[in-house]
Amino acid sequence: DAGVIQSPRHEVTEMGQEVTLRCKPISGHNSLFWYRQTMMRGLELLIYFNNNVPIDDSGMPEDRFSAKMPNASFSTLKIQPSEPRDSAVYFCASGDRGRKGYTFGSGTRLTVV
Amino acid sequence: SQQGEEDPQALSIQEGENATMNCSYKTSINNLQWYRQNSGRGLVHLILIRSNEREKHSGRLRVTLDTSKKSSSLLITASRAADTASYFCATDAGNAGKSTFGDGTTLTVKP
Numbered sequence: 001d002a003g004v005i006q007s008p009r010h011e012v013t014e015m016g017q018e019v020t021l022r023c024k025p026i027s028g029h030n031s032l033f034w035y036r037q038t039m040m041r042g043l044e045l046l047i048y049f050n051n052n053v054p055i056d057d058s059g060m061p062e063d064r065f066s067a068k069m070p071n072a073s074f075s076t077l078k079i080q081p082s083e084p085r086d087s088a089v090y091f092c093a094s095g096d097r098g099r100k101g102y103t104f105g106s107g108t109r110l111t112v113v
Numbered sequence: 114s115q116q117g118e119e120d121p122q123a124l125s126i127q128e129g130e131n132a133t134m135n136c137s138y139k140t141s142i143n144n145l146q147w148y149r150q151n152s153g154r155g156l157v158h159l160i161l162i163r164s165n166e167r168e169k170h171s172g173r174l175r176v177t178l179d180t181s182k183k184s185s186s187l188l189i190t191a192s193r194a195a196d197t198a199s200y201f202c203a204t205d206a207g208n209a210g211k212s213t214f215g216d217g218t219t220l221t222v223k224p
Contacts (some may be wrong), residue, residue, distance in 0.1 A: 004155075033211075043156075043201065043214040056211060091155055101146045101158035102203075102212065 006092050006105035013112055018080040021108045024073055025094030033102065034067055034077050035091040043091075049075065082112045117145075117202040117215035125221040132189040134218040136202030137182075145178060146203045146212060147187050156201060159187075194224045 005024040013019055025032050033048040047057040049069045057067070064083070069075040079086055089109050095102040120135045136145065144163045148156040162169045162178045162185065169176045175188040189196055199219045203212040 035214075042216045045211065045213065048211055093156075101148070101161045102156075103158065104148075104155035106155045 004092055004094050004103050004105035006090075006108050008108060009106065010109045011111070013082055013110070015083055015112055016081045017112075018078065019082045019086075019110060019112075021077040021090050021092075021110070023075045023077070023092030023105060025075070025092070026103055027073065029094035029096050029103070030072075031095045031102075032069060032075050033093045033095070034075070035093065036088045037091060037107075038088045046077070079110075082110075084112045087111050117204050117213060119200070119202055119215045119218040121218060122216070123219045123221070125223065126192055128192060128194055128222055128224050130192055130222075132192050132196070132220055132222070134187045134200050134220070136185045136187070136215060138185075138202075138204045138206075139183065140204075140206050142180075142204045142206045144205045145176075145185050146205070147174075147176060147185075148201045148203060148214075150199045150201065150217070152198070159200075189220075192220075192222045194222050196220060197222045 007022045030051050034046040035043050037043045046059045047067045052069045065079055067077045089107045091104050091107045093102040093104045117136050117138045126132055142164055144161050146161045147159045149159055150156045160171050160176050162176050173190045178185045199217040201214050201217045203214045205212045
C-alpha cells in the first residue's frame, strides 16, 4: 500500500496564477479530506468528501478555492487566482468513516510569491 | 472553532522520562484520535479510542478518555529522541466521519 499520494510535493507560483493540487487516496477508503496547515492557523479542514460527494465545504476560505473528486481514486484542490496568503502546506487525508483514523499524505508545500 | 485543544502547547523532557499530553474538547464525541507529526511531514495516526472506552494501549503509548470531563490524555513512556514531534488530538463528533484537530503539543525529547 503506497498510502495517500499527493502531488506536487512543492509548488512555487506567482500571485494570480492557477494552482492545482492532486491527491490519490488509499484504495477502499470512502472519505477524503483536504486540510491546510499554517503556523498562524494550525490545521484547518477545507473540505471533505464521502463516497466522492462533497459533504462539507464550509472551511473553504473563498470562491477562489474549489475541490473535485471525479472518482474514488482521485481528487483535486484548485486555487484560482492564487494569492500570497494562500501559502501553506496542504494535506490530503483519506479514511474509512473515522473507524481507524485517517491516513495523511506527505503534503504539498505551496508558496505564492 | 477547534473542537480539541491540547495542553501543554510545548513540552521538553529528557530521554527516558515519560511525557503526558492532554486534550480537552467541547461536545459529545464518537471517538478521539491521536496523531504525530514530524517536522515537514504529514500526520501519522497513532491510536483511536471510542467514546465507550476508557483506556487504550499501543506499545509505549497509553491513552485515556474521560467523557464526563471531556478530556483525554496521551502518555508516552520511556521517551526517546525519536519521539520528538508535534502531537495532535482529533475528535469525531458526528455521523459524517469528520474529525476536528486541535493545535497540537510540541514535544522535544533531549538525548
